Amino acid sequence: MATVRHAHTVWQGDLLKGSGVVTLDSSGLGSYDVSWPARSEEPNGKTSPEELIAAAHSSCFSMAFSNGLAKAGNAPTRLETKADVTFQPGEGITGIHLTVRGEVPGLDADQFASLAEEAKKNCPVSQALAGTTITLTAELV
Numbered sequence: 001m002a003t004v005r006h007a008h009t010v011w012q013g014d015l016l017k018g019s020g021v022v023t024l025d026s027s028g029l030g031s032y033d034v035s036w037p038a039r040s041e042e043p044n045g046k047t048s049p050e051e052l053i054a055a056a057h058s059s060c061f062s063m064a065f066s067n068g069l070a071k072a073g074n075a076p077t078r079l080e081t082k083a084d085v086t087f088q089p090g091e092g093i094t095g096i097h098l099t100v101r102g103e104v105p106g107l108d109a110d111q112f113a114s115l116a117e118e119a120k121k122n123c124p125v126s127q128a129l130a131g132t133t134i135t136l137t138a139e140l141v
Contacts, residue, residue, distance in 0.1 A: 009034065022047070040089045050085040050093060057125045058083040061098055065119035069104055072115060077103040095133045101141050112140040 005027075011020035011034075019035040038046035058081040069076050084097045100116055107115075116138035120126055126134055 019046075022052070039087065048087070050087045053093070053096075053125075053129070054083040054085045057085070057096060057098065057123075057129070060123045060125035061100070061119055064123035065100065065102075065116055068115045068119050068122075069102075069107070072107075072111070074104050074107045074111075077105060079103075093129075093132055095135065096129065097135045097137070099137045099139075101139045103141055107140065109140045113138045 006025040007022060008025060009020050009022040012018055015036050017036075019033060021031050022034055023031040033046040034048060035046050038044060039048040039050065043051070061083070062079050062081045065081070066076050066079060079100060079102045082099045084099070085093060086095045086097075088094045098120060102112060102116075104112060116136060120134060120136045
């Protein structure tokens with residue numbers, strides 16, 4: 001059965017001087033300030049579309065990777081995934097780099113890296129962002 005999640009943003013003003021608030025409606029977890037300077041310069045306590053994409057991608061990848069590892073017979077003890085989304089004003093999102101460190105008993109580094117690549121390719125957020133270059137560093141600890 002398909003699920004639909006909801007968020008909305010209220011924006012006031014022009015791009016450079018305006019600001020907005022994005023609200024996570026489905027979960028009710030909160031509202032977060034957004035602005036162009038927070039997107040293109042320093043965050044200063046505000047978020048950006050790229051940070052929200054990074055959160056979505058790191059969590060989706062972790063879910064896909066944990067599932068792939070378990071199906072291969074080696075459920076992870078722990079995975080820590082970081083997503084770095086690069087935004088270039090005037091160009092847009094120019095790349096995403098995933099870094100995963102994992103504790104997976106009974107798995108060697110090559111198997112870990114191979115399954116991480118599969119998760120990167122098959123995670124729904126990676127597939128939604130297929131027009132973006134996505135790279136990966138995988139480290140078994």
